[in-house]
C-alpha cells in the first residue's frame with residue numbers, strides 16, 4: 457500500500473447550522489487504535505458520505521455517533537448534539553437513539569407484520585392512540601417511498617417483502633420515531649441497482665427533513681447523493697469537504713488517489 461503523511465489533512469469549515477459534531481474522537485478496540493482525533497461538523501438537512509477503503513474506520517466512526525460502540529470499544533472525545541456531549545458516560549443512550557436513528561447494511565426487519573415493524577417502538581414509547589399510530593405508520597411508509605407498494609398488505613409479514621422493500625421498511629421504522637439524524641451503514645450494498653436507486657431517491661427526499669450520514673463503498677453513490685464527503689484512511693479523516701470538491705478537486709494526495717482509483 458502507498459504511504460501517505462497522516463499528519464496532514466484538509467477539513468473544511470462548515471458555515472451552515474450544525475446538526476451534530478465530533479471533537480477529538482478516538483476509538484480503541486483493545487490495543488487497536490481505530491480512530492484518531494476525528495473532528496467533524498455535520499450540517500443540518502444535508503447528506504454526508506463517509507468513504508474510504510475497507511478497514512479505514514468508517515463504520516466504527518459512524519457507530520460512535522449514536523453510541524453503538526459502547527459495549528465493543530473505548531470511545532474518547534466529545535459528540536455534541538444540541539450543545540450536549542452525548543458521549544458523556546451518564547447519557548441515556550436509548551434517548552440518544554430516538555434522536556439519532558440507524559439503518560444497517562443488511563435489511564433487518566422484525567419477524568412481524570409490516571404494521572408492527574413500524575408501531576412496535578412507538579407503542580413501547582407510550583404512543584397508544586390508534587389513530588396516531590395509523591397516522592405515523594402511513595407517514596413513515598410514505599416518507600420511505602414504500603406506502604404505495606404495501607398499503608393493502610400492512611398486516612402481512614415484513615419478511616415476505618423484497619430486500620429493497622425490507623430496507624425501505626427499516627428506514628420507515630427508523631423515521632417513525634421522528635429522529636433528527638439518520639445514520640446509514642452501506643444501506644444499499646446488498647441490493648440490486650433498481651432497489652439501490654430507489655433508496656438513493658428516498659434519501660435525497662428525506663434530507664429535506666433529516667440530517668443524513670451514510671457510509672458507502674460506492675463512490676458514484678457518494679457523488680450522486682451527498683452534499684459533503686469525508687475520506688477516511690487508516691483511522692484518520694484525511695479530507696472533508698463539499699462532495700463536488702472531494703471528487704473533482706481533492707486537496708490531499710491520498711484522496712486524489714482514492715477517488716481516481718489509484719489507491720493501494
Ligand SMILES: Nc1ncnc2c1ncn2[C@@H]1O[C@H](COP(=O)(O)OP(=O)(O)OP(=O)(O)O)[C@@H](O)[C@H]1O
Pocket residue numbers: 485488490508509510511512513514515516517528673
Ligand atoms: N468489533 C470489532 N472488534 C475489534 N476490532 C474491530 C471491530 N470492528 C472493527 N474493528 C477494527 O477497526 C478498524 C476499522 O474497522 P471498520 O469496520 O470501522 O472499517 P470500515 O472502514 O468500516 O471497513 P469496511 O468498509 O470493511 O466495513 C479495523 O482495523 C477493524 O479490524
